[in-house]
Amino acid sequence: MKIPEELTCIECPLSCTLRLKETDGKIEVSGNQCRRGEEYGRKEALHPCRSLTTTVATGYAHCPRLPVRTAGEIPRELLFAALREIKKLVVREPVLTGQVLIKNLLGTGVDVIATGELNEQDI
Amino acid sequence: MPPERFYDVAVIGAGPAGLAAAVAASDAGARVTLVEREERPGGILKQCVHDGFGLIRFGEKLSGPEYAYRYLRLAAERELPILTQTFLLALERDAEGYRLRLQNSRQGVFELCAAAVVWAAGCRERTARQVFIHGDRPAGIFTAGMVQYMVNVQGYLPTRRCIILGSGDIGLIMARRLTLEGARVLGVFEIKPEPSGLMRNVVQCLHDFNIPLHLSSTVTRVHGPKRVEGVTVAAVDERLQPIPGTERTIACDALILSVGLIPENDLIESSGLPLDPRTGGPIVDQNLMSCREGLFCCGNALHVNDLVDYVSESGETAGRAAAAYVFTGRRQRELIAVKAGANLLSLVPQQLDRKSGGAVTFYFRSAHTLKNALLTISAGGQILKQKKYLVLRPPEMQRLVFEQAAIPHNAAELAFAITGGGGE
Numbered sequence: 001m002k003i004p005e006e007l008t009c010i011e012c013p014l015s016c017t018l019r020l021k022e023t024d025g026k027i028e029v030s031g032n033q034c035r036r037g038e039e040y041g042r043k044e045a046l047h048p049c050r051s052l053t054t055t056v057a058t059g060y061a062h063c064p065r066l067p068v069r070t071a072g073e074i075p076r077e078l079l080f081a082a083l084r085e086i087k088k089l090v091v092r093e094p095v096l097t098g099q100v101l102i103k104n105l106l107g108t109g110v111d112v113i114a115t116g117e118l119n120e121q122d123i
Numbered sequence: 124m125p126p127e128r129f130y131d132v133a134v135i136g137a138g139p140a141g142l143a144a145a146v147a148a149s150d151a152g153a154r155v156t157l158v159e160r161e162e163r164p165g166g167i168l169k170q171c172v173h174d175g176f177g178l179i180r181f182g183e184k185l186s187g188p189e190y191a192y193r194y195l196r197l198a199a200e201r202e203l204p205i206l207t208q209t210f211l212l213a214l215e216r217d218a219e220g221y222r223l224r225l226q227n228s229r230q231g232v233f234e235l236c237a238a239a240v241v242w243a244a245g246c247r248e249r250t251a252r253q254v255f256i257h258g259d260r261p262a263g264i265f266t267a268g269m270v271q272y273m274v275n276v277q278g279y280l281p282t283r284r285c286i287i288l289g290s291g292d293i294g295l296i297m298a299r300r301l302t303l304e305g306a307r308v309l310g311v312f313e314i315k316p317e318p319s320g321l322m323r324n325v326v327q328c329l330h331d332f333n334i335p336l337h338l339s340s341t342v343t344r345v346h347g348p349k350r351v352e353g354v355t356v357a358a359v360d361e362r363l364q365p366i367p368g369t370e371r372t373i374a375c376d377a378l379i380l381s382v383g384l385i386p387e388n389d390l391i392e393s394s395g396l397p398l399d400p401r402t403g404g405p406i407v408d409q410n411l412m413s414c415r416e417g418l419f420c421c422g423n424a425l426h427v428n429d430l431v432d433y434v435s436e437s438g439e440t441a442g443r444a445a446a447a448y449v450f451t452g453r454r455q456r457e458l459i460a461v462k463a464g465a466n467l468l469s470l471v472p473q474q475l476d477r478k479s480g481g482a483v484t485f486y487f488r489s490a491h492t493l494k495n496a497l498l499t500i501s502a503g504g505q506i507l508k509q510k511k512y513l514v515l516r517p518p519e520m521q522r523l524v525f526e527q528a529a530i531p532h533n534a535a536e537l538a539f540a541i542t543g544g545g546g547e
Contacts, residue, residue, distance in 0.1 A: 010323045014514050053173045053186055055275055065278045067172035067188050097192045115186040
């Protein structure tokens with residue numbers, strides 16, 4: 001995988017521009033002003049991870065979408081594949097906030113949970 | 124008026140600020156009612172399906188609906204009444220406090236009384252007409268929050284190829300959201316030389332998806348008589364005027380605006396309540412009481428926040444103070460002004476009641492990006508507190524707790540100023 005040459009660090013409001021260099025499989029970070037920047041740069045270069053938030057369809061006209069998210073972060077390159085997987089879901093029964101809707105999404109070990117509710121009044 | 128129509132505290136708006144205020148007032152022993160114009164409580168959080176809410180408050184990255192749910196549960200546990208789909212038509216002061224004229228489809232027009240009112244009506248988006256966009260007025264010009272509602276709540280995708288004008292947080296969040304949903308976001312155009320949203324959002328919403336951010340650029344014309352067919356964009360000079368010869372036209376089917384938020388205070392402003400031109404919200408003291416006794420304000424109606432955690436905090440302050448006001452009775456405040464001096468874009472509270480002692484929580488924004496900045500709080504030329512900041516950026520609101528004991532008894536005002544530093 002090709003690593004980016006430059007990144008903006010988002011660990012704090014300083015927003016350092018990090019420069020990354022790979023030598024013999026090791027990532028060198030410069031431009032950072034603290035250790036958190038170095039860790040951020042290395043993690044972003046090697047395994048960037050993100051949480052994914054979206055909505056899924058429901059069977060209820062009054063409440064057509066249910067918000068969901070991954071319970072933790074997944075590799076960034078899986079975002080679109082994960083989204084396609086989540087989109088297959090249609091919720092047709094009451095759901096509680098935090099309820100697991102998909103277990104172990106794409107083998108990542110991360111579940112997809114509901115972040116909203118569908119209760120009797122909505123249906 | 125029958126006693127069941129009399130409350131200690133009425134809270135206007137059941138979003139994050141209003142819910143926190145109602146819970147805090149109730150915990151302080153007040154009889155509370157909430158008034159909400161929408162069908163469900165939760166405010167704008169209902170449509171904010173992205174995460175990042177609650178990092179300060181709960182130490183977790185929650186989505187908007189989850190954050191709202193935590194407060195809705197607190198309200199439900201206390202059996203707080205929420206009058207939904209109910210509009211406030213008028214708010215008048217009388218001998219006992221405030222008289223609220225309300226309207227809904229169940230009760231028609233009716234009245235409630237409250238000894239104190241917490242105004243938590245939130246804010247609304249600046250529209251195309253407020254940013255002088257010329258050309259036709261076709262379908263396909265939306266505010267970012269409108270698109271968020273369509274996509275996240277209604278399940279519609281209102282664009283396939285769009286341009287976003289303004290780099291406010293909702294615009295950045297929607298750039299990612301639309302991309303994930305299969306639309307192409309051709310670029311975000313920001314008239315100012317720096318983004319107006321948080322850097323975290325610039326990175327995770329734009330960089331991650333290779334969406335270009337064009338700074339010092341704006342939209343000068345919208346094309347298409349019926350539906351947006353394209354927009355003309357141009358670079359701008361230091362005075363934010365388009366530079367001739369830099370125009371180019373981009374084909375797209377929508378123009379999405381993320382050009383600022385305005386606190387929603389029309390009803391209280393029309394009654395003559397003084398607002399702060401810097402924040403667009405009422406002038407308040409540290410208890411978030413406005414210039415009118417018994418009328419408190421919190422959340423985005425007070426000043427536009429970037430973090431919901433601070434919205435809840437201000438709601439709690441206002442709710443607790445409203446209950447205390449009701450129970451301890453009216454008393455004369457001893458107010459001194461808090462002056463926002465050099466390099467401050469906004470500062471809340473704008474005045475201090477010297478009769479309520481203790482620590483005061485201030486919120487401020489710098490007017491520009493400043494590196495190695497020094498904030499100085501002084502009274503009558505005497506420096507009371509200084510704090511260094513490696514960097515201050517206008518999109519990132521700062522919170523500062525200040526001990527009032529440091530203020531001399533005869534001080535006529537407290538002055539805030541930021542010095543040193545410089546741009547990037």
